[in-house]
Amino acid sequence: MTLFRYTRWSLARELAFIAGALVFCIPLYLLAVISLKGPNEALVSPLSLPSDPEFDNYSLAAESQPVGMLSAMVNSAIITFATVALLIVFGSLCAYAIARHRSRLSTALYYLFVIGIILPHQAAILPLFSALHDLGLTGSHIGVILVYFGFMMPLTVFLYAGFMRGVPREYEEAAEVDGASPMRMYWRVVFPLVRPVTWTVAILTGLFVWNDLFVSLVFLSGTQDATLPVALYSFAEVSLGQWQLVFAAVGIAILPALLFYLAAQRRIVAGFAGGIKG
Amino acid sequence: MSERLHPVFRALALPGILALVAFTLVPVVTGGLYAFTDWRGLGDFNWIGLDNFREIFDDPTTRGALWHTLVFGFALVVITNLVGLGLALGLNRTLKTRNLLRAVFFLPVILSPLAVSYLWKYILDPQGLANQFLGEIGLESWQRAWLGDPNWALLAVLLVLVWQQSGLTMVIYLAGLQTIPDDLLEASEVDGASTWMRLRRITLPMLRPAFIIASTLTLIFGLRVFDQILALTDGGPVGATETLATQVWKQSFANGRFGYGAALSILLTLMIGAFALLQLTLLRRREHDA
Numbered sequence: 001m002t003l004f005r006y007t008r009w010s011l012a013r014e015l016a017f018i019a020g021a022l023v024f025c026i027p028l029y030l031l032a033v034i035s036l037k038g039p040n041e042a043l044v045s046p047l048s049l050p051s052d053p054e055f056d057n058y059s060l061a062a063e064s065q066p067v068g069m070l071s072a073m074v075n076s077a078i079i080t081f082a083t084v085a086l087l088i089v090f091g092s093l094c095a096y097a098i099a100r101h102r103s104r105l106s107t108a109l110y111y112l113f114v115i116g117i118i119l120p121h122q123a124a125i126l127p128l129f130s131a132l133h134d135l136g137l138t139g140s141h142i143g144v145i146l147v148y149f150g151f152m153m154p155l156t157v158f159l160y161a162g163f164m165r166g167v168p169r170e171y172e173e174a175a176e177v178d179g180a181s182p183m184r185m186y187w188r189v190v191f192p193l194v195r196p197v198t199w200t201v202a203i204l205t206g207l208f209v210w211n212d213l214f215v216s217l218v219f220l221s222g223t224q225d226a227t228l229p230v231a232l233y234s235f236a237e238v239s240l241g242q243w244q245l246v247f248a249a250v251g252i253a254i255l256p257a258l259l260f261y262l263a264a265q266r267r268i269v270a271g272f273a274g275g276i277k278g
Numbered sequence: 279m280s281e282r283l284h285p286v287f288r289a290l291a292l293p294g295i296l297a298l299v300a301f302t303l304v305p306v307v308t309g310g311l312y313a314f315t316d317w318r319g320l321g322d323f324n325w326i327g328l329d330n331f332r333e334i335f336d337d338p339t340t341r342g343a344l345w346h347t348l349v350f351g352f353a354l355v356v357i358t359n360l361v362g363l364g365l366a367l368g369l370n371r372t373l374k375t376r377n378l379l380r381a382v383f384f385l386p387v388i389l390s391p392l393a394v395s396y397l398w399k400y401i402l403d404p405q406g407l408a409n410q411f412l413g414e415i416g417l418e419s420w421q422r423a424w425l426g427d428p429n430w431a432l433l434a435v436l437l438v439l440v441w442q443q444s445g446l447t448m449v450i451y452l453a454g455l456q457t458i459p460d461d462l463l464e465a466s467e468v469d470g471a472s473t474w475m476r477l478r479r480i481t482l483p484m485l486r487p488a489f490i491i492a493s494t495l496t497l498i499f500g501l502r503v504f505d506q507i508l509a510l511t512d513g514g515p516v517g518a519t520e521t522l523a524t525q526v527w528k529q530s531f532a533n534g535r536f537g538y539g540a541a542l543s544i545l546l547t548l549m550i551g552a553f554a555l556l557q558l559t560l561l562r563r564r565e566h567d568a
Contacts, residue, residue: 030400094294211392
């Protein structure tokens with residue numbers, strides 16, 4: 001440990017940054033206090049602590065129509081976990097083939113995946129909506145899971161393939177010499193070696209799916225299967241001006257991500273930094 | 279080399295490839311074709327050539343949407359890069375609370391853009407916190423409906439975007455700063471270079487890769503902005519914050535004009551593609567320089 005002493009300049013800088021951070025947090029502070037106030041207090045004195053906490057705001061928001069915020073949270077969790085699990089399994093396998101199969105075809109595929117990352121989802125959504133509608137898959141978990149799986153696959157393959165190219169083949173060859181079957185070799189040797197990317201993929205795609213409004217709005221609005229952002233959007237539109245209710249719904253909507261961040265902040269930031277390097 | 283890949287892995291690569299083809303490549307191409315039709319999502323359609331595009335450029339709302347999309351893209355790049363760089367330089371070393379402060383500034387990045395927009399919608403409301411604060415300090419003449427005033431709505435939405443995205447650019451620049459060797463900075467200090475000189479001659483040039491990544495990401499976020507506008511202004515007042523993404527949604531799903539929506543999304547795709555290409559060339563040039 002080096003002995004750290006403030007100079008006048010470094011103390012001023014530290015205080016300035018802390019003050020800035022406090023101002024930066026005002027929206028989150030407002031969320032905490034206003035979501036617990038009565039309608040009048042919310043308007044008249046937004047910054048004060050709630051004089052008599054109104055937990056009813058949260059129960060009203062939780063029972064919003066047509067889908068309650070809590071059931072929406074379950075829907076979001078199902079959709080997010082299913083999508084991320086599928087992406088990790090099939091995205092990593094696809095990237096493995098591309099990284100290890102050196103041919104023109106695999107190079108071409110790799111670049112197609114890169115192009116897929118930047119294509120805006122708006123450009124694909126209309127034909128997908130009409131096709132899935134014909135298949136009877138709109139308004140269901142399965143339909144959106146498929147769409148998110150498809151939309152996030154390019155990023156997943158890109159991240160895995162970039163990392164796998166840097167992993168030496170020796171480990172795989174050793175496993176083959178030992179007589180391991182291809183599948184055993186993959187899940188026991190390759191997959192553990194690429195764990196850092198698995199974290200990056202899980203964090204980036206998981207947050208995208210969890211927070212996404214657009215796809216869910218197109219496929220699930222007005223249904224019992226709607227996700228948190230869709231439920232929040234419909235609830236906020238009918239609760240216009242009743243800020244204590246809107247804020248309670250916002251509180252429910254962001255609480256899981258907030259807890260996740262508190263529990264795994266370092267891993268999340270590392271996941272973002274890992275994705276950026278790729 | 280290629281025969282060393284066991285056939286089972288070729289088969290297992292298919293779901294991933296199929297996902298790319300079926301959910302991105304084919305829909306983008308067919309969507310592109312719909313742009314030249316009057317398709318309404320159901321039933322038959324007619325080929326109408328460039329009529330959709332002509333209408334986009336004739337209608338002040340969609341013309342505005344094109345322009346606002348570009349404004350959001352560029353303004354977000356400039357502001358979040360300046361703020362993120364400032365935060366990164368300030369929080370790179372020396373401050374005792376730097377880890378906590380970094381965690382605070384990064385937090386909004388992971389939150390739902392829709393959810394945080396409602397917090398800001400209250401702050402910027404005519405009866406909201408911003409105007410109450412201006413009243414308290416005697417600046418009543420500055421009070422306005424920030425989201426309801428066509429001259430201010432775009433800036434107000436931009437403020438929300440900057441609040442949420444600056445933590446991302448900060449993290450990118452912090453990662454970039456770690457690649458600068460300490461002894462390089464120390465040597466220049468011994469040689470008598472001022473803080474400003476070190477920043478201009480060493481730090482900023484070495485942050486070039488971070489700058490390219492940060493600006494590409496924020497540009498794409500800016501061009502795609504959707505959730506925040508839906509929550510804050512719904513494109514209003516009088517179309518002042520309408521973007522291509524909100525127009526694609528409204529024209530296709532509210533008005534049922536899939537062909538017209540497809541034409542709008544082609545323009546969005548072209549815009550993003552053009553900037554991605556530009557970024558790729560910049561990256562290539564950097565590799566040549568190195």
